[in-house]
Amino acid sequence: MPSVTHQPTASPETGDPPVRRGLTLAVVCVSMLVVGLDTTVLNVALPTLVGELGASTSELQWIVDSYALMSGSLVLFCGSLADRLGRKWIFMAGLALFTVASVVAAYAGSVATLVLARGAMGVGEALIMPATLAVIGNVFPRGAERTKAIGIWSAAVGIGTVIGPMVGGWMLSHYWWGSVFLINLPIGIAGLVAAALLVPNSRAPESGRLDPAGALLSVAAVASVLWAVIEGPDRGWTSPAVLASFTAGALLLAAFLAWQRRTDSPMLPLRIFRHRALAAGDLLVLLGSFALIGTLFVTVQHFQFVLGYNPGQTGLRLGPAALALLVAGPLAGLLAPRLGMRAVSAAGLALLSMSAVVLATVEATDGYDRALVAMVLLGAGAGFVITVTSDAIVGSLPDTDLGVGSATNSAAIQLGAATGVAVMGSLLSSRYRAGLDDTPASFVPEGLLESAKESLGTALSLAERLPGEAGTAFVEDARRAFVDGMSPALLAAAGVTAAGALLALILAPPRGAEATGTTHQKDAS
Structure with missing residues (x-):
């Protein structure tokens, strides 16, 4: 039988002062902004890593996915850990690990070291993310106030995700590639101090053994x-x-x-999926994250390798996505009580699908105009999906399951991100390699061609060894092969999110199921 843990911390019903609740929200949101930023901050440095560390396309995928893999697969365990040991302490432990691992990543001298450091950062995020959402669920009462708080939390996650490449681009324009991780050091230290002073502790009223x-x-x-x-x-x-x-x-x-x-004492009590809003929310945010992070992975390489932007210019051109998300996140929080989770999440997934379709039809000779439209649609869609599903998931759960339920949201986001990068990166790589197979053997030496298939960045570097017009022609062929590879990758994202929009209309709770568009029900004992 599970043991009962009596915890003295205040619940929403006992009422923390509004100012204290606001300060708590600020601490967890700044932490989540940094965590969201580190999901994508390295993307803009990926082309640099091809030259600095000699990374191949598959190694670039592992550098990105080691983070998402550890976060997505451990976050459920860490959510249950937070319920049992205290959400404040798990949050602070995760923030400390995340900060230390960021310093290790900054000074990594090989692909293997960077992959391991990114994996450790993922473990840190697994400890942070569900604890922060559970803290919000514990501090803010159900209803409009909690919905607003989760909207701000979701906006912090999403904005961090989208501005990551912008921040990374600026850092790369002034410092070496490892500097993109050092921004976490002062924020992490400040966050630990603020959390110790301002974040209340809480545990699940009932907790069993770890799993x-x-x-x-x-x-x-x-x-x-x-x-x-x-x-x-x-x-x-x-x-x-x-x-x-x-x-x-x-x-x-x-x-x-x-x-x-x-x-x-399961790590993931399957009974929580009886909550319709939670089950639907997890599925929909996974599909949205698949498209968002996978699209950014492809787009950053397109901007730098095909359009020729440097890291700073690339970051600026991703800015419209961040601005759109900044508007869409809070807007979704306002629309959800009026239209319901079903309509808002379906609209967000439809916008993500439209963004992928625009990018899938880009030609090698196209400039930034089409990409600008895609970035606005991408940010708006992500803001809608992340906000409304996070609110639905937390709003559907009793306090006993806030930690593990919040963890399912975090796991869905990270597993969607990891799968998006893996699937879209693999589709891109397969078509790109096939496109280079058509290059005449007399035009490019066989050994050089095989090396060029590792990534477009490698191909552009190797083209410099070719004489005159041969090098120029090979650059054009390699870029055309990459753009051809973007089509199946982005059409996969478009198909996944189009299916998600349909699933939202079928599976998500209807408007009026509850004031926030979520469904509350008692757990089966």
Whole structure:
């Protein structure tokens, strides 16, 4: 039987003063802004890493996905940890780990070190993210005040995600590539001090044992599938290793679900998915995150390698997405009580789908105009989806499940991000490689051509070795092959989010189910 933990901290019903609640919200939102920023801040430096560390396309995917992998697969365990040990302390532990790992990443001298440091940062985020959302759920009473707070929290996450490349671009224009991580050091230290003074602690009224077996199974399942998706273009989709990894991932996922049903203290109590708003919200934000982060992964490379922008210019051209999200996040918080989760989330996913379609039809000779339209649609869609689903997920849960329920939101965002980068990056890589196969052997030496297939950045660097017109022509061919590869990658994002918009209309709770567009119901005992 689960033990009962009596916790003395104030609940919303006891009433913290509004100023204190506001300060608590500010601390967790600034922390989430930095966490969201680090989800994408490295994207603008990826082309630089091709030259500095000799990273291939698959290694670039691992640099991005090691973060999302550890965060997405551990966040459920960390959410249950926060419920049991105290949300404030787990939040502070995560912020400390995130800050230290950021310093290690800044001075990484190899791809392997950077991948490991990014993975440690992902563990830090897994500790931070569900704890912050659970803190908000504990501090703010249900209704308009909590909806507004979660809208601000969602905007902080989304804005950090979208301005990451902008900040990274500015840093790269003035300092070395590792500097993009050092911005976390002063903010992390200040956040720890502020959290110690301003963030109240809380625990779930009922808590059982931890579930390390569930955590191990979830990490192994997600890692197996992502490895297969990322390595598929290099090893072949039907190679024994890739097929074995897909099979292992499926079996491990089945084992994880079976264990969660069987154990007395599951990391992920499957009963929480009886809440319709939570189940629908997790699915929809996963699909939205797939498109958002996958699209940014592709777009940053397009801006730098094809359009020729430097990192600072690239960051500025992603700015419209950040501005659109800044408007759309709070707007979604206002619209959700009036229109419901169903309409707002469907609209957000439709906007994300439109953004991907615009980018999928870009030609190698096109400039920034079409991309500008896509960036505005991308930011607006992300703001709608992240805000309304986060509010629905937290609003559908009793206090006993705030930590783990909030963790499902975080896990969905990170698993969507990891899958988006893996799938879209692999589709891009496969088409790009096939496009370079058409290059005449007499035009480019075979050994040079094979190296150029690692990434467009490598191809552009190698083209400098070719004489005169041969180098210029090869650059044009490589860029055309990359743009051709963007089409299937972005059409995948468009298809996923179009399906998501339809699922939102079918699965999300109707307007009027509850004032905030969510569904409250009692847990089965």
